Amino acid sequence: MVDLVQVFHDQVAVNEAIADGQSRNDAQYLTTYVRNENPRRRTLTLAGDVRVELLGGDCEAPLTTSSACWPPTPAPAPAATTTR
Numbered sequence: 001m002v003d004l005v006q007v008f009h010d011q012v013a014v015n016e017a018i019a020d021g022q023s024r025n026d027a028q029y030l031t032t033y034v035r036n037e038n039p040r041r042r043t044l045t046l047a048g049d050v051r052v053e054l055l056g057g058d059c060e061a062p063l064t065t066s067s068a069c070w071p072p073t074p075a076p077a078p079a080a081t082t083t084r
Contacts, residue, residue, distance in 0.1 A: 004036075004038060005034055005036045006034070006035040007032065007033075007034050007035075008033045008034075008035070009031065009032055010031060013027075013030045013031060013032055013033035014027045014028060014030050014033070016033050016035060020035060020037075
């Protein structure tokens with residue numbers, strides 16, 4: 001599924017949050033504001049060899065987390081160990 005969202009930063013985040021109905025007192029400290037005003041779902045068919053990179057964390061977190069990819073890359077096999 002694909003969803004259209006808008007992400008605003010800094011003063012633009014404050015302005016857009018106020019435009020969407022948040023109070024100036026609540027919006028004044030925002031550094032990021034995410035607008036998702038369309039509840040409609042859209043389902044798209046993807047090519048079998050598509051590679052999609054998903055960023056970890058939540059939408060308002062800084063992008064300092066590691067990313068995950070789809071399709072997932074198999075984990076390396078564990079190193080062989082011997083016991084006696």
